[in-house]
Each structure stands twice: as structure tokens, then as C-alpha cells.
Amino acid sequence: MITKEKLEAYCIKLLVSRGINRGDAKITADAILYADLRGIDSHGVMRFVTYLQRLDQGLISRENNITTVTESDTFAVIDGGNYIGPVAAKVAMDKAIEKAKKNVVGIALVRNNHHYGACSYYSSMALKHDMIGFTASNTAPLMAPTGGKKRLIGNNPFSFAAPAGKYNPFILDMACSVVAAGKILLAEKNGKTIPIGWALDKEGKPTESPYEGFEGGGMLLPIGEHKGYGMAVMLDILSGVLTGSAFGTEVKAIKDFSGKGSLGTGHFMAALNIEPILGVQFFKNRMDQLIEEIKSCPTAEDVDEIMIPGEISQRVYEERIKQGIPINRSIVNDLNELGKIVGIDDLLYIAEK
């Protein structure tokens, strides 16, 4: 277990040691810790290690050269300048919220950005303003269109957050594939098979082999077959085509160190101001009513409780903010390695129980 404070301070130090200004380092660490605190471990420090490796290889700019390309009262297009992703993404969501304050709805589009972490970090920014928040991002290609046998489209995640009254907010954060690639890699590591429906092999055939389903050239399967394929393309249109960023096969994988420069990731952000539309209190009462109805649904055998999107993450958050974040020892080693090479001497350590 490592406390949030320790991990955050260390992440900031790692970034500052690379010449990132302290303010931007804080924003990035906050976005990273958001994920680790909520059990979205794949988008926390585990991914941050790769951010640092890319920084050290000169694949991410060390200069904040984020620019506003176009702007009006209701929308903005932001160029991320291939800087560490959470910074431009936060600038954009802040702009969407500001615009929604004055004009009910605000849209922000981000091009030429790096990986931005967990989507719900940005959609949730709208909550404290009593707004609905939405964001989507494209990713490197991981899925084939229905009937195809080549990776052409990302599994393009999105998040939608809406405030409730006495209950926690509704926060949906999902990608368009049945499972994440990480889950298939884990099955491979553990010598297990994967269920039919998770992935296709490189010939486009259903497979139970985790190797064939991913590293052997396979493809993740979209949720609802052609439906998830269509959704992934829709989200690429919003976050790639419309933003002026890369889209389809142009988007590079964060683990691909071969190509020079930007991943080309694009994001779409929207904020919707509830007060002028329906009144915040009335909306929140209705959300509570909906949540109560769902929570009180009779359960199938062996099911203890119906969960609302965001509820599991909230419980993990409450636990980890008190007890610390369980970080895999190999990730701690990676982080320490990234500290040592720039002469940081107060490294992270995991206390033995």
C-alpha cells in the first residue's frame, strides 16, 4: 500500500525532473491518481510509467505548447501540441464548462494529444458545477469492423457523468470492446483460455486462445457485434475526424515507441448546464428516484446487490483514500527506476505487512 499523498508527490517529482512545469505536473498526477484511487488501475501509474518512458525518449513534448485553434461562445478546438495528455484535456473540459455556464451547452474538441488517462476524470469535472459531463477519445486500432480481419478502429472509450441528490453521481466509463486488451494479456500470462466472444484471431475467427486473440495479430470484439463497431466509429468521428486529429489506423498505440512524435489522439468533450434546462434540485430528485428504483430491483440468484455505474469505483475510492493504494511491486520498481535515472533519491517503497 502506498498513500495517495506519497504517490502523487513522487509522480509530480518525476515529471518536474523532466522539465515539466509544476502546475502541469500537478494536473497530470491528479488525473493519474484519480484512476488509481478508483480501481481503474490500467489507467493509473501503470500507464504513467509509459508516459515517462515516452517523455524520456523525446516522443512527448516537454514544453506546454497547447493552443486554441478556434473558439466561439459554445465551442473550442484545442491543439494538445503532443504534450502530456491530461493537461490539454483539462484545459478543454474547463472551457466546455465555462461555455456551458453562459450558454447552457459547451463543446471542446482536442487534437494532436497524448493519452489522457481515465475518461471519467474529465466527465466528472462537470459534476461540481451541477452539470452533465461527457467525453470520448479515440485509441490506436484494436478492433475490426464487423466481418473484417484487420485492426482498423480503436475501442474508443467514453464517459458520461450526471449528478444525483443524496446518492453518488452516475458515472459511466466504458470502451466499446467486450473486454480490454489487458484482460486478454492477463489470461495469457496465467495460462488460461478466454471465452468465445472476447476476441477474434488474425483470420477473423472466434478464438479461445488469448495469444491468437491479441498478440498473435487478433482483434478485440466490440460489444453487441455490429452495434459496438458502429459506436466505436461514431466516437472516432467525434474525437478524431471532427477534431482534426488522427483517426482510424492513423492513431498510434502508447506502447509503440517506433514512430516519432504524436500519438495523434483526439478527444471530444461536452458540458450541459442542468439549471436552465430543468432546475438542478428537480433534476437531482429525479436522479435519486431513478437510482432508488434500480437499487431496489429484485436480484437474480447469487447476486447480492445491483450496482449503479460509478458505484464500485466510489467504494474503492473510499477504501483507498483511507488505506492507501495497492500498487504492484513491478510497477513500483519501474517508477523507482524512472526516479534513479534523474537522481531522485527518496524512492517509493512498499511496507511489508
Added chain:
Amino acid sequence: MITKEKLEAYCIKLLVSRGINRGDAKITADAILYADLRGIDSHGVMRFVTYLQRLDQGLISRENNITTVTESDTFAVIDGGNYIGPVAAKVAMDKAIEKAKKNVVGIALVRNNHHYGACSYYSSMALKHDMIGFTASNTAPLMAPTGGKKRLIGNNPFSFAAPAGKYNPFILDMACSVVAAGKILLAEKNGKTIPIGWALDKEGKPTESPYEGFEGGGMLLPIGEHKGYGMAVMLDILSGVLTGSAFGTEVKAIKDFSGKGSLGTGHFMAALNIEPILGVQFFKNRMDQLIEEIKSCPTAEDVDEIMIPGEISQRVYEERIKQGIPINRSIVNDLNELGKIVGIDDLLYIAEK
């Protein structure tokens, strides 16, 4: 086969005979025929028969008492007044488009409406203005939250339409369940089983029985399990909670003739003006590039062609606009019955081949 013109004229006549004004009858017939022409048969005249039955039973208002509840430069809330659904939905999408012309983005929310037909009718309205269109609707409860055994949430369909250049527009039109209830009813009618993954029985257990999976009290399964459940709730928040309409179990089924009055259906509409964001021509070129990349994807065995969302519907449209619409004889009988009771004598007939 019945020509589009004949069927449309007959639908208008049926509505006018019930006291619906000619303009609104035309809008409704256009929305209905949109579905029949594109092979979305479940949302065409088949559903229109139920509209008429509800009109005749006094469950839909014959008066257009659609009102604008709140409005600003960027959004409007419309009360459908429990009138035939496509009219308020078209008013709303027109408003969203007008607002997007001036302010880049326009939102319209509809409450207290009747069934509005196929979602893509409304999202597609944005296309001729070179805009992106989006709409979602809630429906009567058909699915359980993950782990539950009671119908609590609609399968809440949505549609997203974006223009392309030399290719047909991208039009996604889908609901959050793996299949529509109609597909399960059809399997039952034909004495077939249904695959595991389509539905749960009334105990919340996977079933292959089409009866147990729907009419016996079962539930449709959402796409991607908890993901589709979360999406359906998200779309109910936008189209039910935020609009001030019914939501969750309050939304009534169109085939439920027991309750008096409104179904309580709500819709969410959005239009996004491409020109100020990226330039229409540049956007369309990029859409063409994305479509070409997808269409040229190598195919799996036994797959002839990769399809883009909207492409199959477009092909059906081109065929049916020339050759007529194949309407099931029992639906023609239903429509003729609805004509006879108000003294219409030039009924529909299907020519024998």
C-alpha cells in the same frame, strides 16, 4: 408491393379522418414511410397501426397542443402534449438545427410525447444542413439492470448521423439490447429457440426459450452486459430525467392500452454545425477517407463485404423507392380495417404477382 406514394397518401388519409390536421399528418406519414423505405419495418406502418388504434381509443390527443416550455439560443424544452409523436420530435430537431446554425450547437429536449418512429429520421434531418445529428429516446422497460430480474429500463435507442463526401452519410441507429423484442417474438412464432445471450427468464437466468425470454416475464439482455445497462440508463437520463418526461418504469409501452393517456416518452436531440468547427469540405474528405479505410478492410471467410452503418438501409431504400414496399398482408388488412371504420373506400391492395 405497394408504392411509397400510395402508402403515404393512405396513411395521411387515415390520420386526417381522425381529425389530425393535414400538415401534421404529412409529417407523421413521412416519418413512418422513412422507416418502411429503409427496411426498418418494425418502425413503419406496422407500428403506425398501433398509433391509429391509440388515437381511436382516445389515448393520443387529436389536437396539436405542442408547447415550448423553455428556450434559449442553444436549447429548447418541448412538451409533446401527448400528440402523435413525430410532430413534436420534428419541431424539436428543427429547433436544434436552427440553434446550431447560429450557435454551432443546438439541443432540444422533448417530454410527454408519443412514440416517434425510427430514431434515424431525426438525426438524419441534420445532414442536409451539413451538420451532425444525434437523438435518443427512452422506451417502456424491457431490460433489468445487471444482476436484476425485473424489467426496469428501456432498451433506449439512439441515432447518430454524420455527412460524408462522395459516400453515403454514416447513420448509426441502434438500441441498447442485443436484439429487439420483435426478434424473440418471431422465434416464438416460428417454434425456434433463441441463443443464450439474447434474454433472461423471469428469474434472471439465461434462457433459450423465446417464451420465457419475453412474454413469460423475461427480459432483454443489454449489449456488453453491464456496459449496455449503463448506456441505457445514460440515455434515459438524457431523454427522460433531464427532459422532465417519464423515466424508468414510468414509461408506458405503446401496446399497453390499459392506462389512460400519455406514454410519457421523452427524447433528446442535438445538432452540431461542422462548418465553424472544422470546415464542411475538410470534414467530408476525412469522412470519405475513414469510410474507404473501413470498406477496404480484408474480410473474414464467407464475408463478402464490410458494411458502414446506414449502408444496408440505403440499399433497401434505393430498391424500395423504385420497386415499392413489401408489406405483410396482415398489416395491409389492419390498415384497411382502420380505413373502413371511418368510411374510406379506396383501400390498399397488394397486387398478385
